Amino acid sequence: MKVKELQEQLEALDPELDVLCYTEDKRLLTEGRGFLLLAIEGTERTEAEHTRLDDGTPYLKLGVSPAATPLALLQVTSDF
Numbered sequence: 001m002k003v004k005e006l007q008e009q010l011e012a013l014d015p016e017l018d019v020l021c022y023t024e025d026k027r028l029l030t031e032g033r034g035f036l037l038l039a040i041e042g043t044e045r046t047e048a049e050h051t052r053l054d055d056g057t058p059y060l061k062l063g064v065s066p067a068a069t070p071l072a073l074l075q076v077t078s079d080f
Helices: 003-011
Strands: 020-023 036-052 058-062 069-077
Touching: none
Parallel strands: none
Antiparallel strands: 020 036, 036 058, 036 069
């Protein structure tokens, strides 16, 4: 998702609503949990290379390099 797309979707909502991240991704869940909630703490612009770990997990190599691209990151926490 691009920043512009996220902005458009958020603009369609009541601006006084709290925003949480929600996932049912089985790779992130602990046993007995049907979903995971995260609260957004902030945003950040960074440069990174998209890559995958040996097990196929998506990963970022943070830092400026010829293969790096600019990214917007949401900083999230499960402690809210």
